[in-house]
Amino acid sequence: MNEPQLVESKAAALRQAFDQSFALPPPPASQEVEDLLAIRVAGNPYAIRLRDIAGIVAGRKVAPVPAVTLDLLGLAGIRGGVVPVFGLASILGYGQVPGSLRWMILCGAEEPIALAFSDFEGYLRLPKSSLHADENLRATRQYVNQVASTEAEARAVIGIPLIVATIRNRIGHHRLAKEQ
Amino acid sequence: MAKDPYKYFRVEARELLDGLSQGILQLEKDTPAPEVMARLLRLAHTLKGAARVVKQPGIAELAHTVEGILTTHREAGQPLSKEQGSELLGLLDEIASRLSALEPASDVVVAGPARPPAEEPLETLRVEIQEMDSLLRTVTEAGVQLGAVRKGLGAADRLRDLTSLLVDLLVARPGENGAGASAGMVRAHSLAEELRSSLDRFQRSLAVDLDRVDGELVEIRDVAHRFRLIPAQTVFPSLERSVRDAAQTLGKRVVFEASGGEVRLDANVLASLRDALMHVVRNAVAHGVETEAERVALGKSPAGQVRLEVLRRGGRVAFVCSDDGRGIDVEAVRRAAVDRGLVPASEAKSLPADKIIALLGAGGLTTSNDVTELSGRGIGLDVVRATMCRLKGEMSIRSEPGCGATVEVRVPISIASLQGIVVEAAGELAAIPLDAVQQTLRVRDSEVVRSAESDSILHNGNVIPFLPLDRMLRRSGSAGRNRGVWSAVVVAAGDRSVAVGVDRLLGTSNIVMRALPGVVEADPVVLGASLDAEGNPQLVLDPGGLVAAAERGRGATSEEARPRRAPVLVIDDSLTTRVLEQSILESAGYEVELAVSAGDALTKAHDRRYSLFIVDVEMPGMDGFEFVAQTRSDAALRDIPAILVTSRNGVEDRRLGEQVGARAYFVKGEFDQGQLLQTIRTLIG
Numbered sequence: 051m052n053e054p055q056l057v058e059s060k061a062a063a064l065r066q067a068f069d070q071s072f073a074l075p076p077p078p079a080s081q082e083v084e085d086l087l088a089i090r091v092a093g094n095p096y097a098i099r100l101r102d103i104a105g106i107v108a109g110r111k112v113a114p115v116p117a118v119t120l121d122l123l124g125l126a127g128i129r130g131g132v133v134p135v136f137g138l139a140s141i142l143g144y145g146q147v148p149g150s151l152r153w154m155i156l157c158g159a160e161e162p163i164a165l166a167f168s169d170f171e172g173y174l175r176l177p178k179s180s181l182h183a184d185e186n187l188r189a190t191r192q193y194v195n196q197v198a199s200t201e202a203e204a205r206a207v208i209g210i211p212l213i214v215a216t217i218r219n220r221i222g223h224h225r226l227a228k229e230q
Numbered sequence: 231m232a233k234d235p236y237k238y239f240r241v242e243a244r245e246l247l248d249g250l251s252q253g254i255l256q257l258e259k260d261t262p263a264p265e266v267m268a269r270l271l272r273l274a275h276t277l278k279g280a281a282r283v284v285k286q287p288g289i290a291e292l293a294h295t296v297e298g299i300l301t302t303h304r305e306a307g308q309p310l311s312k313e314q315g316s317e318l319l320g321l322l323d324e325i326a327s328r329l330s331a332l333e334p335a336s337d338v339v340v341a342g343p344a345r346p347p348a349e350e351p352l353e354t355l356r357v358e359i360q361e362m363d364s365l366l367r368t369v370t371e372a373g374v375q376l377g378a379v380r381k382g383l384g385a386a387d388r389l390r391d392l393t394s395l396l397v398d399l400l401v402a403r404p405g406e407n408g409a410g411a412s413a414g415m416v417r418a419h420s421l422a423e424e425l426r427s428s429l430d431r432f433q434r435s436l437a438v439d440l441d442r443v444d445g446e447l448v449e450i451r452d453v454a455h456r457f458r459l460i461p462a463q464t465v466f467p468s469l470e471r472s473v474r475d476a477a478q479t480l481g482k483r484v485v486f487e488a489s490g491g492e493v494r495l496d497a498n499v500l501a502s503l504r505d506a507l508m509h510v511v512r513n514a515v516a517h518g519v520e521t522e523a524e525r526v527a528l529g530k531s532p533a534g535q536v537r538l539e540v541l542r543r544g545g546r547v548a549f550v551c552s553d554d555g556r557g558i559d560v561e562a563v564r565r566a567a568v569d570r571g572l573v574p575a576s577e578a579k580s581l582p583a584d585k586i587i588a589l590l591g592a593g594g595l596t597t598s599n600d601v602t603e604l605s606g607r608g609i610g611l612d613v614v615r616a617t618m619c620r621l622k623g624e625m626s627i628r629s630e631p632g633c634g635a636t637v638e639v640r641v642p643i644s645i646a647s648l649q650g651i652v653v654e655a656a657g658e659l660a661a662i663p664l665d666a667v668q669q670t671l672r673v674r675d676s677e678v679v680r681s682a683e684s685d686s687i688l689h690n691g692n693v694i695p696f697l698p699l700d701r702m703l704r705r706s707g708s709a710g711r712n713r714g715v716w717s718a719v720v721v722a723a724g725d726r727s728v729a730v731g732v733d734r735l736l737g738t739s740n741i742v743m744r745a746l747p748g749v750v751e752a753d754p755v756v757l758g759a760s761l762d763a764e765g766n767p768q769l770v771l772d773p774g775g776l777v778a779a780a781e782r783g784r785g786a787t788s789e790e791a792r793p794r795r796a797p798v799l800v801i802d803d804s805l806t807t808r809v810l811e812q813s814i815l816e817s818a819g820y821e822v823e824l825a826v827s828a829g830d831a832l833t834k835a836h837d838r839r840y841s842l843f844i845v846d847v848e849m850p851g852m853d854g855f856e857f858v859a860q861t862r863s864d865a866a867l868r869d870i871p872a873i874l875v876t877s878r879n880g881v882e883d884r885r886l887g888e889q890v891g892a893r894a895y896f897v898k899g900e901f902d903q904g905q906l907l908q909t910i911r912t913l914i915g
Contacts, residue, residue, distance in 0.1 A: 118893075120913075
């Protein structure tokens with residue numbers, strides 16, 4: 051096969067792939083599924099709603115800061131900005147967990163906050179029916195309000211907006227107390 | 231035909247008006263230098279010509295009149311009289327007003343004689359600050375990515391070394407029969423040689439290209455920062471004009487002086503501040519500076535003075551406006567405050583002068599007898615207060631009777647460009663602003679004077695505090711060890727100095743400092759952070775914070791010499807819990823006192839100073855929530871952090887704990903000693 055024939059054959063294959071994509075059944079409507087990230091915190095499986103986060107980064111150096119901010123690990127340079135990094139394990143009540151916190155999720159578009167954790171396991175797309183809210187869970191765990199069940203295991207879903215709101219409120223209370 | 235035929239004319243004319251306005255104010259002060267007159271005449275002439283081009287004969291006629299007055303004045307060879315100055319400025323205001331009328335209907339801006347021509351330079355491009363920030367972030371990130379490519383250059387080093395080894399091996403290896411190299415081997419050797427030289431060329435060329443791109447990126451970054459930050463002196467002409475107009479309206483003689491104009495800050499902050507500062511300087515003229523006759527009678531110079539000083543103070547920029555007038559009439563403010571119901575008459579009498587003056591910042595208070603166009607409605611300080619509120623800034627007022635008043639406004643800056651000296655301590659890099667660095671030194675351990683409260687060294691005949699940086703950064707470094715020789719940076723803030731002990735000095739660098747993220751409550755030694763060439767954050771230290779830390783004696787170089795921390799007060803009605811917490815804390819080196827109830831704790835807390843309260847929630851009488859809430863509203867106790875340790879595990883309880891101001895919440899059943907101690911260390915060290 052000479053070169054023009056090769057190009058023609060490749061173009062035909064691409065055309066066919068393009069046409070076939072219209073013949074596939076549409077994916078489930080977004081309101082019927084929930085996109086999740088599967089992570090581990092202090093060795094335990096957790097999930098994070100993809101829509102709650104602005105990004106995920108790995109391997110950034112965290113520069114410590116002398117501060118009275120609880121759960122703060124330090125600052126990281128992310129996307130050309132200086133971002134505060136908090137320990138997810140510490141926020142969830144595990145205290146300081148040994149080992150490297152290689153992964154960070156970015157939360158919030160303005161003044162983003164990064165939450166660091168050790169293991170990122172992958173991506174999950176689950177029907178919403180696989181997510182179970184439990185009032186008892188809400189009563190006993192501050193930042194977990196749902197459970198995502200798969201065939202393999204059940205994962206607590208971390209309420210990222212709640213964590214972010216708490217971090218922002220804390221500083222508000224602290225500054226108010228100082229100003230008063 | 232363009233939709234807006236006057237678009238470029240307006241921009242040009244406003245810049246010309248701005249130049250004329252500044253020059254006329256200058257002419258009022260000094261005998262005109264020939265080059266100043268020539269420049270003003272040129273500006274007026276250009277404006278006249280431009281107006282004729284766009285068929286605006288009215289503006290051209292006004293510009294012609296300005297030109298005529300300036301020409302007549304050039305011959306006189308003396309400062310412009312106030313009347314002539316007013317006439318010229320009035321003509322400029324009229325031109326500004328006509329320019330505003332040429333705005334397209336959709337974006338007409340309000341312009342009046344009180345406001346100077348818009349400060350819009352020629353051929354400008356308006357860029358949203360958010361877009362500029364986005365550009366800056368992208369450029370920084372591009373630098374980070376370039377750093378990754380540079381690491382690839384290191385891999386090329388390794389490839390070249392391997393190729394060299396291969397070349398050596400092929401040379402050293404004889405042919406299979408021992409009779410010299412075979413033709414294949416010779417060919418392989420030659421190919422390996424060629425590979426090595428190709429790699430050499432590739433590496434050199436890549437290194438040069440990378441350096442070039444790196445240089446270009448640094449240039450782009452610096453230019454972008456210059457665009458992002460505006461020098462404070464941009465607003466000086468408007469303020470000077472306000473002072474001049476106010477003085478003339480009130481028949482006073484006032485000289486305006488400004489300094490610190492080179493301090494750069496965010497354009498949007500500066501724009502808001504300009505309006506607030508115009509009120510401040512007008513107030514200074516209206517309320518502060520006396521009339522010429524009064525000043526002469528008081529033995530003061532006939533002309534009053536209004537000074538504006540712009541200073542960088544830590545992470546803030548301060549605009550200090552002072553006058554040499556009569557000062558604030560404290561008794562008049564006291565009466566006005568009572569009349570307005572701000573203070574009950576019974577309390578007002580006993581309030582000290584500084585508290586009375588502080589009421590001026592509370593809003594709606596004025597002492598002026600005359601309500602004039604300039605002042606007297608108490609609006610000026612309200613505008614300043616609202617601006618400070620919007621910018622998260624602060625305002626303070628000082629006064630000395632007969633000598634003048636000072637209004638200081640301080641605003642936070644989100645970004646600043648400065649020269650810094652980069653140091654290393656406990657493996658971390660930090661920068662100290664170079665303008666605060668007096669000297670760098672080598673200090674032998676034997677030269678450090680130890681005492682129970684703090685350490686010091688002898689520097690130029692003075693004893694100054696010596697603080698190891700790793701201790702201030704709460705890092706476990708070499709501070710406590712006998713290390714032989716220190717590198718030290720002598721840092722000054724005001725009239726005080728401190729020697730900061732570091733592991734290494736890495737040189738000076740141009741730093742773009744950003745404010746710390748809002749959720750980080752850093753120790754006062756930290757001013758902000760910058761990103762290094764690899765995109766990693768680097769702390770920028772606050773000279774004032776370093777000196778203050780030295781005064782608190784935090785930097786002792788040995789554990790034994792550290793000042794004693796106030797004890798922790800454990801408040802719990804359960805004996806078991808009290809003893810358990812006491813043993814955990816004491817084994818971690820904390821001094822502990824115990825209280826059996828919230829009431830007992832309050833009594834103890836008013837008797838002596840504690841560093842921390844650890845409080846149970848459920849106790850007879852006052853519960854832990856109430857105790858925390860009460861201490862947060864007590865001025866003497868609110869800065870002592872409180873931690874709740876309780877068996878109540880509900881989310882609502884945790885929320886309530888946060889609401890009342892507890893800094894952390896621990897559940898007894900899930901008690902983790904390590905986490906408790908880590909939290910305590912974070913809070914009190």
